[in-house]
Amino acid sequence: MEKLGYKLLELIAVSLGLKAERFEEFFRDQTSFVRLNYYSPCPYPHLALGVGPHKDSGALTILAQDDVGGLQVKRKTQDQEWIQVQPIPHAFIINLADIIQVWSNGAYESVEHRVIVNSERERFSIPYFMFPAHDTEVKPLEELIDEHNPPKYRPYISGKFLLKKI
Numbered sequence: 586m587e588k589l590g591y592k593l594l595e596l597i598a599v600s601l602g603l604k605a606e607r608f609e610e611f612f613r614d615q616t617s618f619v620r621l622n623y624y625s626p627c628p629y630p631h632l633a634l635g636v637g638p639h640k641d642s643g644a645l646t647i648l649a650q651d652d653v654g655g656l657q658v659k660r661k662t663q664d665q666e667w668i669q670v671q672p673i674p675h676a677f678i679i680n681l682a683d684i685i686q687v688w689s690n691g692a693y694e695s696v697e698h699r700v701i702v703n704s705e706r707e708r709f710s711i712p713y714f715m716f717p718a719h720d721t722e723v724k725p726l727e728e729l730i731d732e733h734n735p736p737k738y739r740p741y742i743s744g745k746f747l748l749k750k751i
């Protein structure tokens with residue numbers, strides 16, 4: 586997963602007109618982690634959420650899930666509808682998260698998502714959250730800023746923000 590994450594970060598950097606290794610320095614002392622999620626079956630799925638609406642606060646999330654399904658993403662069009670992410674065998678789901686949004690000065694947007702529980706089946710998922718070093722100052726990259734594109738986000742320290750969230 587780590588290797589895949591770095592590859593994706595390289596591709597994102599290139600897509601922004603930056604050199605592939607642009608994000609590398611932030612991850613030398615990375616604080617990425619894996620979480621094991623277990624959702625028990627719930628007879629009243631319309632009354633309960635597995636995970637409430639949120640955006641991931643790292644750079645990228647790589648998610649492995651079983652075949653039960655339940656993850657939904659919010660569409661960014663006007664209707665803001667929740668769209669079911671159909672499980673595809675042996676495929677990972679990639680969530681762009683808050684830090685990529687800030688680094689790219691909004692060219693990429695963090696995706697809002699939630700998890701619906703299933704009335705009959707339990708569900709497992711394994712997200713790998715890619716986080717830079719604890720002391721990384723997260724701010725729009727200088728190369729992407731000029732007088733026509735002012736920074737849209739204020740700088741913050743990755744680790745401090747995370748501690749506050751917890």
Ligand SMILES: O=C(O)CCC(=O)C(=O)O
Pocket residue numbers: 620622636641648650655656698700710712
């Ligand atoms: O279980 C899932 O599909 C996603 C879980 C999630 O969004 C999270 O742990 O941040």
Ligand SMILES: [Fe+2]
Pocket residue numbers: 639640641698
């Ligand atoms: Fe999430």
